[in-house]
Amino acid sequence: MNLEFNIAVHALTFLSKHSTERYSSSELAAKICVNPVQLRRVMSKLLEEGYVITTMGKYGGYSINGNGLTIQLSALFKLFNDQRTYGRIYTGEQESECEISREMTNVMTDYHQQEREVLEKFYQNISIGDVLNKIIMEGYNGKV
Numbered sequence: 001m002n003l004e005f006n007i008a009v010h011a012l013t014f015l016s017k018h019s020t021e022r023y024s025s026s027e028l029a030a031k032i033c034v035n036p037v038q039l040r041r042v043m044s045k046l047l048e049e050g051y052v053i054t055t056m057g058k059y060g061g062y063s064i065n066g067n068g069l070t071i072q073l074s075a076l077f078k079l080f081n082d083q084r085t086y087g088r089i090y091t092g093e094q095e096s097e098c099e100i101s102r103e104m105t106n107v108m109t110d111y112h113q114q115e116r117e118v119l120e121k122f123y124q125n126i127s128i129g130d131v132l133n134k135i136i137m138e139g140y141n142g143k144v
Contacts, residue, residue: 009131
């Protein structure tokens with residue numbers, strides 16, 4: 001899981017609950033407790049994929065596109081967990097004399113891919129509606 005995935009789930013859950021309303025990036029960022037720049041980066045992907053719509057003008061903002069409750073978390077997981085990285089995540093070097101150092105990246109890359117497949121499968125049966133129901137029905141106030 002990463003922050004962008006979490007922001008996407010949070011935003012879509014919030015917008016689904018408030019499906020008749022529009023929120024500016026500043027308003028939505030405040031509701032989600034993130035920086036507006038972080039929010040806009042996530043929302044641009046959600047807009048591109050058709051999960052949300054945006055309306056310009058004084059009363060504009062983001063709103064859910066259709067029934068957001070049916071969006072599967074696996075689709076969002078894939079969208080926000082692509083293969084890009086922003087820095088080194090593996091140890092070792094291909095040029096090393098040490099066989100373990102030469103192969104560590106290959107082995108860990110394989111494990112990382114398997115991990116992603118397990119998580120994607122886990123999220124396949126969870127929707128935005130499930131997240132909202134869990135929040136409302138199970139009353140997470142005060143629970144960790």
